[in-house]
Each structure stands twice: as structure tokens, then as C-alpha cells.
Amino acid sequence: MGTVKFFEVEQGWGAIASPDLPPGCDAWVHFSSIDGDGFRILTEGDRVEFGYEQAQQDGFRYRATWVRKF
Numbered sequence: 001m002g003t004v005k006f007f008e009v010e011q012g013w014g015a016i017a018s019p020d021l022p023p024g025c026d027a028w029v030h031f032s033s034i035d036g037d038g039f040r041i042l043t044e045g046d047r048v049e050f051g052y053e054q055a056q057q058d059g060f061r062y063r064a065t066w067v068r069k070f
Helices: none
Strands: 002-008 013-017 026-030 047-057 060-069
Touching (some): 013 060
């Protein structure tokens, strides 16, 4: 579980903070990983459930593999 730190709607990506990740690390999230159809967005402060994998993406060490809002 985590909280959306920010999401750039125009670019379709953002970051998720979670106590499940190592200290100081956030997960990079792309709109295509968000549960739903079409172009999906997140809002700062949204509580989410997500899976992640290690990956180097835009300076992030982790990438969300699927995201579902509460």
C-alpha cells in the first residue's frame, strides 16, 4: 500500500511513496499500470494498492507494475 506523491497528468506518470519500499525510495508509476480502461490518472494523496519491481526509470529504483485506488 502507498500514497501518491505526485502525478503529471500531461505526461502520464508520477510517484508512489510506501513504507514497503526501502527508506528514501519511491515507485515510478505510468498510467498504463493503473487498473481501469482508457487513460487513467492518479491524484496527489490518493491511497493505492500496488505491486512493484526493481528497475531504473527516470531516477527511480522501483517501478509500479499494477496500481489500484482504494
